[in-house]
Amino acid sequence: MFNKDFRPRRLRTSDTLRRMVRETRISADSLIWPIFIIEGEGICDEIPSLPGQYHYSPDMLGRAVERMRAHGVSRVLLFGLPKHKDENGSSAWDSNGVVQQGIRALRAIAPELYIITDVCMCEYTSHGHCGILCGHYVDNDRTLEVLARTAVSHARAGADMVAPSDMMDGRVAAIRAALDENGFVNTPVMAYSAKFASTFYGPFRDAAGSAPAFGDRRSYQMDPHNGREAMRECELDVQEGADILMIKPAMPYLDLVRECRDRFDLPVAAYQVSGEYAMIKAAAKAGLIDEYGVMCESAVSIFRAGADILITYFACELADAIRKGDIG
Numbered sequence: 001m002f003n004k005d006f007r008p009r010r011l012r013t014s015d016t017l018r019r020m021v022r023e024t025r026i027s028a029d030s031l032i033w034p035i036f037i038i039e040g041e042g043i044c045d046e047i048p049s050l051p052g053q054y055h056y057s058p059d060m061l062g063r064a065v066e067r068m069r070a071h072g073v074s075r076v077l078l079f080g081l082p083k084h085k086d087e088n089g090s091s092a093w094d095s096n097g098v099v100q101q102g103i104r105a106l107r108a109i110a111p112e113l114y115i116i117t118d119v120c121m122c123e124y125t126s127h128g129h130c131g132i133l134c135g136h137y138v139d140n141d142r143t144l145e146v147l148a149r150t151a152v153s154h155a156r157a158g159a160d161m162v163a164p165s166d167m168m169d170g171r172v173a174a175i176r177a178a179l180d181e182n183g184f185v186n187t188p189v190m191a192y193s194a195k196f197a198s199t200f201y202g203p204f205r206d207a208a209g210s211a212p213a214f215g216d217r218r219s220y221q222m223d224p225h226n227g228r229e230a231m232r233e234c235e236l237d238v239q240e241g242a243d244i245l246m247i248k249p250a251m252p253y254l255d256l257v258r259e260c261r262d263r264f265d266l267p268v269a270a271y272q273v274s275g276e277y278a279m280i281k282a283a284a285k286a287g288l289i290d291e292y293g294v295m296c297e298s299a300v301s302i303f304r305a306g307a308d309i310l311i312t313y314f315a316c317e318l319a320d321a322i323r324k325g326d327i328g
């Protein structure tokens with residue numbers, strides 16, 4: 001039966017009105033842009049698997065800063081591509097490693113930036129796994145030590161926040177303790193709390209040269225079937241002292257973004273990963289979808305699900321959409 005007293009369309013009659021009654025509010029302050037720093041000089045090359053994203057050598061980071069300033073984005077997440085890789089990933093904690101050089105370069109040219117670093121071993125190990133191997137198995141507790149060392153070395157180089165993405169048990173506690181011991185009590189830890197063993201990371205692994213040489217990451221990253229276990233991971237990270245929780249990937253896991261938001265009081269970040277970005281780019285290039293519209297709608301859906309923070313390769317373009325009032 002149609003009850004003529006209730007007409008939801010009344011609040012959809014004009015753009016001014018629709019914008020007034022939006023439930024989800026988005027600000028460019030909530031966006032983090034991931035970038036790739038490659039060891040070397042004079043490099044600013046587009047990444048084939050991530051159209052519109054670049055490999056920057058430390059001396060060319062001014063290009064990334066120009067882009068961020070043009071769009072009003074000021075939070076950045078750094079990934080490194082080192083020249084040297086070995087069994088233990090030792091260049092990850094080298095004070096002159098590629099990320100450490102990148103942090104110092106960014107600090108010098110753009111003091112206003114908030115610099116977050118991804119802490120993981122896979123870009124630095126010759127075997128491409130996220131920790132120290134014992135046979136073909138990643139040794140959890142030995143890996144904690146190198147992760148902690150890497151996080152401290154990022155903080156020493158000037159990182160504002162560290163984000164461990166390795167999925168070892170106990171890494172948040174290990175990193176928190178090491179940061180505190182070294183005088184970095186105010187350096188927050190954004191934990192990749194529920195990071196799934198996802199096929200959506202494919203384009204990133206091409207971009208970062210971090211695909212495992214054998215096997216896969218299923219003995220440390222989570223099984224996509226498991227939602228309760230994801231909440232358990234979040235709970236453990238809260239207990240270990242994480243400052244921000246993260247769900248990754250974002251769109252296929254929006255149920256967990258919502259659940260995490262409802263269960264915990266910490267800020268919740270969601271990572272719209274490389275495969276999510278590359279699918280939108282490819283479908284738009286093929287003329288199948290409108291890139292701008294899908295980008296906007298995907299971001300809105302992630303915030304509506306409960307994310308406080310969005311990490312996305314679209315950060316700069318989304319900031320424009322917010323400024324124009326198309327979203328947010």
Ligand code: PBG
Nearest residue numbers: 120122165200201204273274275
């Ligand atoms: C490092 C790391 C990965 C991503 C972020 N940190 C790759 C992986 O776990 O294989 C993926 C990000 C993306 O796909 O955009 N462990």
